[in-house]
Amino acid sequence: MEASHPVLIVENLSVSFETPDGIVHAVNDVSFVLHRGKTLGIVGESGSGKSVTASSLMRLNNSVTATTSGSVQVSGKDLMAASDDELRQIRGSEIAMVFQDPMSALNPYYTVGAQIAEAYEVHHPNASKSEVQMKVIDMMTKVGIPNPEQRSKDYPHQFSGGMRQRIVIAIALVNDPKILIADEPTTALDVTVQAQILDLMLSLQAENGMAILLITHDLGVIAEVARDVLVMYAGRVVEKADVEDLFEIPTHPYSWGLLGAVSSLDDSHRGQLKTIEGAPPSLLNLPTGCAFHPRCTYSSENNGQCETLVPSLMQKGPEHSSSACHLQSARVVQIGREVGK
Amino acid sequence: MSKPIALEVRNLVKYFPTGHKGFLGRPSQELKAVDGVSFVLSKGETLGIVGESGCGKSTLARLITRLLDPSSGQVILDSQDITHLRGRRLRDVRRQIQMIFQDPYSSLNPRHSVGQIISAPLEVQGIVSGDELMSRVREMMALVGLNPEHYNRYPHEFSGGQRQRIGIARSLILNPSVIIADEPVSALDVSIQAQILNLLEKLQQDLGLSFIFIAHDLSVVRHIADKVAVMYLGKIVEMGPSSAVYGRSLHPYTTALLSAVPVANPKKRGASGRIRLQGDVPSPVNPPSGCRFRTRCWKASELCASHEPPLIDMGEGHLVACHHPMEPSEGAGKPPVER
Numbered sequence: 182m183e184a185s186h187p188v189l190i191v192e193n194l195s196v197s198f199e200t201p202d203g204i205v206h207a208v209n210d211v212s213f214v215l216h217r218g219k220t221l222g223i224v225g226e227s228g229s230g231k232s233v234t235a236s237s238l239m240r241l242n243n244s245v246t247a248t249t250s251g252s253v254q255v256s257g258k259d260l261m262a263a264s265d266d267e268l269r270q271i272r273g274s275e276i277a278m279v280f281q282d283p284m285s286a287l288n289p290y291y292t293v294g295a296q297i298a299e300a301y302e303v304h305h306p307n308a309s310k311s312e313v314q315m316k317v318i319d320m321m322t323k324v325g326i327p328n329p330e331q332r333s334k335d336y337p338h339q340f341s342g343g344m345r346q347r348i349v350i351a352i353a354l355v356n357d358p359k360i361l362i363a364d365e366p367t368t369a370l371d372v373t374v375q376a377q378i379l380d381l382m383l384s385l386q387a388e389n390g391m392a393i394l395l396i397t398h399d400l401g402v403i404a405e406v407a408r409d410v411l412v413m414y415a416g417r418v419v420e421k422a423d424v425e426d427l428f429e430i431p432t433h434p435y436s437w438g439l440l441g442a443v444s445s446l447d448d449s450h451r452g453q454l455k456t457i458e459g460a461p462p463s464l465l466n467l468p469t470g471c472a473f474h475p476r477c478t479y480s481s482e483n484n485g486q487c488e489t490l491v492p493s494l495m496q497k498g499p500e501h502s503s504s505a506c507h508l509q510s511a512r513v514v515q516i517g518r519e520v521g522k
Numbered sequence: 523m524s525k526p527i528a529l530e531v532r533n534l535v536k537y538f539p540t541g542h543k544g545f546l547g548r549p550s551q552e553l554k555a556v557d558g559v560s561f562v563l564s565k566g567e568t569l570g571i572v573g574e575s576g577c578g579k580s581t582l583a584r585l586i587t588r589l590l591d592p593s594s595g596q597v598i599l600d601s602q603d604i605t606h607l608r609g610r611r612l613r614d615v616r617r618q619i620q621m622i623f624q625d626p627y628s629s630l631n632p633r634h635s636v637g638q639i640i641s642a643p644l645e646v647q648g649i650v651s652g653d654e655l656m657s658r659v660r661e662m663m664a665l666v667g668l669n670p671e672h673y674n675r676y677p678h679e680f681s682g683g684q685r686q687r688i689g690i691a692r693s694l695i696l697n698p699s700v701i702i703a704d705e706p707v708s709a710l711d712v713s714i715q716a717q718i719l720n721l722l723e724k725l726q727q728d729l730g731l732s733f734i735f736i737a738h739d740l741s742v743v744r745h746i747a748d749k750v751a752v753m754y755l756g757k758i759v760e761m762g763p764s765s766a767v768y769g770r771s772l773h774p775y776t777t778a779l780l781s782a783v784p785v786a787n788p789k790k791r792g793a794s795g796r797i798r799l800q801g802d803v804p805s806p807v808n809p810p811s812g813c814r815f816r817t818r819c820w821k822a823s824e825l826c827a828s829h830e831p832p833l834i835d836m837g838e839g840h841l842v843a844c845h846h847p848m849e850p851s852e853g854a855g856k857p858p859v860e861r
Contacts, residue, residue: 226711226714344802371738372779376784376799380798401785404790441716444742446768454745
């Protein structure tokens with residue numbers, strides 16, 4: 182392993198929300214490290230806590246209803262203790278975010294040029310008009326928008342979905358952040374455009390060395406761009422692995438289920454897809470013990486441990502992977518190899 | 523073609539008027555959503571229709587189910603031309619052809635109980651009522667994997683996957699012969715997608731249904747379809763048995779589409795021969811002359827701009843509309859467009 186520069190360290194992050202129906206435990210005890218120039222993928226289904234994790238990293242959760250604990254360090258600064266002024270500094274210049282829906286992320290009343298300029302001026306209040314204008318054109322060129330001078334005067338509705346997402350990326354990157362959080366950045370896009378946007382993010386990363394936190398439900402996207410992966414289920418990280426290990430020797434029953442449920446292009450052996458029975462649990466009322474146990478085929482093998490004890494992340498198989506499961510390592514590796522093919 | 527035909531579509535066209543009305547109130551422009559689509563669906567078969575947003579696949583579904591009236595062309599169900607039916611006779615046809623929608627949230631009335639939702643088609647058609655209606659609905663709920671005890675519950679009490687089962691039960695209650703499913707799993711999580719896909723396959727076998735399965739997700743279609751049609755800007759550019767289209771695509775667009783799908787295998791990352799299409803799909807209001815794909819195609823020649831390629835059978839029912847179809851030696855590989 183080459184020398185690594187951690188730019189983001191998250192330790193024991195937990196987020197819960199107060200709702201009229203009770204307390205929703207959206208994120209429980211999540212820890213990870215993001216390194217400079219690397220891409221960490223978070224994969225999980227709806228309600229697994231991946232988006233809440235992302236918004237906590239920018240402290241975007243509603244401060245009235247949300248309770249956050251744990252620590253988040255951005256380039257050595259403690260985000261949890263930061264004042265509003267400090268937060269404003271960190272947002273945009275240290276961490277920036279790209280959202281799923283490029284239409285609602287842009288303001289329909291302003292030209293895209295004005296929106297890119299605004300993001301720049303917030304962090305460069307003394308910049309001259311011509312400097313801002315140059316920066317706008319430069320960013321639009323970087324993200325691959327033809328005729329940037331002319332197009333900067335257009336409004337969001339005059340762009341296609343893929344082009345809008347390029348604008349959103351331009352806004353996010355205009356202050357050269359060290360960390361880019363991309364929350365389902367290509368989910369609203371067609372496959373050919375998705376491929377363009379992923380390529381763009383990776384080539385910009387190669388250029389400026391930013392770290393990317395990529396949140397997605399699509400294992401295909403993970404396999405294409407991530408280097409390390411967190412698999413989340415019901416607010417917890419259930420597996421943490423190198424992308425190659427995850428696909429080769431996955432070490433958590435939920436990962437086995439996910440990998441089995443994906444239909445693939447070279448699916449010549451048609452027939453039943455493997456499924457995970459049931460549905461994800463309500464975060465208002467999590468199952469006792471391991472939250473996955475009601476849907477897990479192997480929970481009967483552990484003498485009732487699964488029902489009572491929350492498993493913690495431990496190495497079960499490959500060196501850099503760990504998973505939260507009560508199964509014995511040997512058994513995990515045996516099944517993992519079968520699933521990974 | 524030994525199997526009996528369930529549904530045939532001949533040269534179906536739908537233009538939507540757009541733009542300002544000009545002199546004499548004529549629409550100044552037309553959006554060519556579906557432009558001359560023909561295919562045959564055999565009984566018990568699944569035809570997958572794939573394409574990107576705006577290619578006309580959903581409009582096509584609505585034309586076949588007569589939720590929209592075509593500008594021209596024919597829809598033939600069980601050797602009966604249903605294109606111009608109205609009133610009672612149209613209602614009779616709707617018994618045989620039903621639709622499953624994409625969004626299990628907006629396609630169910632939140633104020634109706636599940637029982638009411640699933641039984642509505644029976645009541646509209648005036649087929650059965652009272653106790654029999656109730657028992658038919660319960661039977662159907664069990665068939666799609668819902669607990670019949672939940673008859674009186676409301677949609678919000680169900681998860682996304684279960685809601686999609688409700689939608690499926692509603693579409694099957696009239697014993698239709700053809701089901702049109704428009705993106706039935708794209709709003710669902712992967713693990714739930716697999717449950718619904720398995721259910722659809724099982725129902726098809728048990729009930730002998732013919733499916734038209736519309737999706738933008740090529741791997742899902744690969745899994746479920748016997749035959750695939752690829753659409754681009756209102757036209758079918760390639761069609762044939764799944765194994766042929768996925769195994770050896772002939773149209774450059776299909777090849778590009780397939781190579782853009784992220785593969786859930788990190789070892790294949792950055793495999794050589796990735797095709798990256800440039801730009802976006804042109805506007806269907808003013809599509810390119812000749813071949814509509816030529817503006818994004820790396821093989822385009824002058825011929826492509828002047829002459830529209832017809833959809834030709836290249837053998838074994840594998841049709842393609844291209845002047846320069848992919849050669850076997852090209853595989854997914856050689857195009858010079860790299861990014």
